[in-house]
Amino acid sequence: MSDGQPSPTSGQIVVSGLTKQYRNVRAVNNLSFTVESGRVTGFLGPNGAGKTTTLRMLLNLVTPTSGTATIGGRRYADLPEPLRHVGAVLEASSAHKGRTGLNHLRVLCAAAGLPRQRADEALALVGLTPAAKRKFKGYSLGMKQRLGIAAAMLGDPKVLILDEPANGLDPEGIRWMRGFLKGLAQEGRTILVSSHLLSEMQLLADDVVIIAAGQLVRQGPVDQVIGSMTQGVRVRVRTPQAEALAAALKDQNATVDADGQGALLVAGVDAATVGRTALTAGVELHELTTERPDLEGVFLELTAGKAGIR
Numbered sequence: 212m213s214d215g216q217p218s219p220t221s222g223q224i225v226v227s228g229l230t231k232q233y234r235n236v237r238a239v240n241n242l243s244f245t246v247e248s249g250r251v252t253g254f255l256g257p258n259g260a261g262k263t264t265t266l267r268m269l270l271n272l273v274t275p276t277s278g279t280a281t282i283g284g285r286r287y288a289d290l291p292e293p294l295r296h297v298g299a300v301l302e303a304s305s306a307h308k309g310r311t312g313l314n315h316l317r318v319l320c321a322a323a324g325l326p327r328q329r330a331d332e333a334l335a336l337v338g339l340t341p342a343a344k345r346k347f348k349g350y351s352l353g354m355k356q357r358l359g360i361a362a363a364m365l366g367d368p369k370v371l372i373l374d375e376p377a378n379g380l381d382p383e384g385i386r387w388m389r390g391f392l393k394g395l396a397q398e399g400r401t402i403l404v405s406s407h408l409l410s411e412m413q414l415l416a417d418d419v420v421i422i423a424a425g426q427l428v429r430q431g432p433v434d435q436v437i438g439s440m441t442q443g444v445r446v447r448v449r450t451p452q453a454e455a456l457a458a459a460l461k462d463q464n465a466t467v468d469a470d471g472q473g474a475l476l477v478a479g480v481d482a483a484t485v486g487r488t489a490l491t492a493g494v495e496l497h498e499l500t501t502e503r504p505d506l507e508g509v510f511l512e513l514t515a516g517k518a519g520i521r
């Protein structure tokens with residue numbers, strides 16, 4: 212759009228100054244972030260950080276104490292036909308035990324005024340067609356998760372919001388989920404996924420929003436968030452003249468450790484400085500690599516001291 216405003220059909224999520232005060236706990240505290248279309252955004256935080264409360268406010272299931280949360284510029288409550296805009300899976304799907312997966316979805320279609328064939332289409336989308344006529348009580352946890360996603364996809368929404376969708380899934384289920392969500396993002400949809408499985412987020416998410424104790428800690432593309440961390444960044448260097456190089460680097464106030472496999476790990480200076488120091492000292496280099504911490508390390512560092520139990 213030329214004026215830069217999100218249109219009602221856009222899938223941009225904007226959370227602005229969002230706060231939820233329960234009697235004794237400020238579950239969410241002046242939280243602001245944006246989630247863009249065409250990307251998978253990981254919503255991360257330790258237990259009790261306020262992720263579920265934020266998602267519930269986004270979906271009008273919890274009333275904010277202050278602040279706003281909008282999807283395509285509108286609050287969820289103001290969306291016409293919200294199921295056609297936003298699909299959500301907040302907990303493992305529940306359905307009438309004796310009902311088949313297909314019938315469960317048909318009931319939801321009828322209630323939402325959606326065409327009946329959307330039930331078959333949504334089942335096919337999540338690969339559950341072979342189990343369409345089986346009763347829900349016989350579904351595995353993975354199948355229940357897929358059925359929950361099928362229900363969220365009934366309205367062919369532009370925005371999909373999932374709370375811990377990988378919980379309880381086996382590696383094959385997690386792999387399927389990753390491919391499925393990435394595919395939806397490639398179609399231009401907005402995918403917001405909460406998780407505490409950081410290693411999974413590193414494989415799945417394009418962007419991350421990290422919160423702790425109800426507040427924003429960091430937001431941005433996964434690579435940038437990891438790259439912005441200076442602590443934990445080290446330079447791995449291999450040289451036949453380790454002692455000479457270590458001495459020259461220590462003169463630059465770098466910290467130098469042996470990695471036990473014949474290389475040096477240098478902290479406190481960047482790779483360019485290590486290379487220049489080696490050149491000046493007449494030291495031959497066989498390897499010079501910058502090592503960044505993974506998302507797990509970044510997450511622990513960013514949320515350190517912000518206890519999850521409040």
Ligand SMILES: Nc1ncnc2c1ncn2[C@@H]1O[C@H](COP(=O)(O)OP(=O)(O)OP(=O)(O)O)[C@@H](O)[C@H]1O
Nearest residue numbers: 233236238256257258259260261262263264265521
């Ligand atoms: N209805 C409620 N009444 C009182 N306190 C609540 C309520 N819902 C959540 N809280 C508190 O708000 C804080 C945030 O909870 P929330 O469930 O949003 O966190 P979370 O990040 O989703 O955690 P988890 O990863 O453990 O699910 C917690 O301290 C929780 O105990």
